Amino acid sequence: MNYWPLLGIAVVMIGFVLRFNAVLVVISAGIVTGLCALMPPVQLLSAIGESFLKTRSLPVILLLPLAIIGLLERHGLKQQAQRFIAGVKGATVGRLLSIYLLAREGSAALGLTSLGGHPQMVRPLVAPMAEALAERQHPGLSQQVRDKVKAMAAATDNIGLFFGEDIFVAFGAIVLMHTFLRESGIETDPMHIAFWGIPTAIAAFLIHAIRLRRLDHYLAAEQARLAQAAPQQTERN
């Protein structure tokens, strides 16, 4: 057996660890893999082209909402999102994101995976709201802490989507598992595969919701640290 194609994986890992530009790393890995599998150059280009054409639906989801979100941002969508959330009493970053997690996971479990997403929900709505709440709860937070809150908004979208969609029977992953097992001579019921995903889905919600609560505590602690540091600085002056 020719083990050399594994070099492609090595290229990816080394490239990411050394933090080279990811696009260059990936295209190099593709070329290395193809050459190691003894594909002639033209056939390799052909393979790249064919695979690229087959996966064209990926950028579609990312691209299409941009013009709409861009227009709305131009006219103050982020500011409006922040005004809106500022009017909600008792809202905190942790509570907002927990509700979003529940909504995202729940709707994904019903097969509605397109109800969230980074370009159409997180960037224009969820992240600005979370940032505004962090600012309201604890004024004067550093840019680093704000970035942390925004990253958590994106993370929450991912976690809700991943662990919700797999308990929807008609989802591609269930079909893939069912088909693969059948081809291997093992019969399963897609309903059962979906059903046995439920314990993990619940665990994912609980673990992440607890972490979101702790984010609120972390923000409060960070604020207290800032408040303590501030008077000392004035003394020095």
Add this chain to the structure above:
Amino acid sequence: MLTLTHLYWLVGAIMALVAVLTFLDPQHPRRFRSGLFWLSYAAIFVIGDYLPTAVVGALVLVMALLAGLGGLAAGPYQALPDKLQLASLERLGKKLFIPALAIPGFTLLLVLVMGQLPALHWFDPKNLTLLSLGVACVLAFAIACYLTRESPRQGGLEAKRLLEAIGWAFLLPHLLATLGLLFNQAGVGQIIAALSHEYLQLDSRLAAVAAYALAMAGFTVIMGNAFAAFPVITAGLGIPLLIQQHDANPAVMAAIGMFCGYCGTLLTPMAANFNIVPVALLGLRDQHAVIKAQAPTALLLLAVNIVLLDQLAFL
């Protein structure tokens, strides 16, 4: 009937518009290279099916070099002056949410209605969700233009601004998916399965369960995609070890095994559309900020999955 081809034409048209707007902007710092990138991408979407695949491959190579070597940059953008934006904000208020929520709203409506009425043959049933998203975006765009009193050309400029903010990260998910298929053609999966079959002899049940769960997560980290890891690791470890040797319930093994893969997805820059693109979209300075935010959840959940698999698969 609407098919994916029509959707690709729409996407290609938007990309071509971005290319033209870039070429027409004398102040753009990377006018020629950025324009060429978007023109190539547009060509692949619109006429890709009619080009020889080797030509498409060459175009992909050129695009990767343009994007990877800093050929994509943000051009000048005329933001709405603060006063006008404030006036617009006062005038529109909560109505600004309507087009944003119309995207998921119309998508949902179309999926439900067209799913119930397949006899109409309006939407290709195989790609119902994607096509519904496409039509929903067109409708939402019309509403957004109407509400904000902007021209479709301004919409193109906004798409260009956001694409420039995302930069090379826009190409990455597509390129990674391509790499995944290339790995398959080169037989990477079979090699891994053969290696693990040869070198992993696990007699204890818990060790076998942990090996399967960790291999699913680990191989997903490498491939960036749990779907790519599932057949390889399940053929290499899951079926021989868990099902044949220890008599595991295949449905439980598959369900929880796939979730172990998802824990891996949360940890890897290879899953660019989930972990790297949002970093660019939110303007975060740490390239791995989203992965760091996800890591504790992913690792805890992976441990929980091992326990669940051990407890539930052998009932």
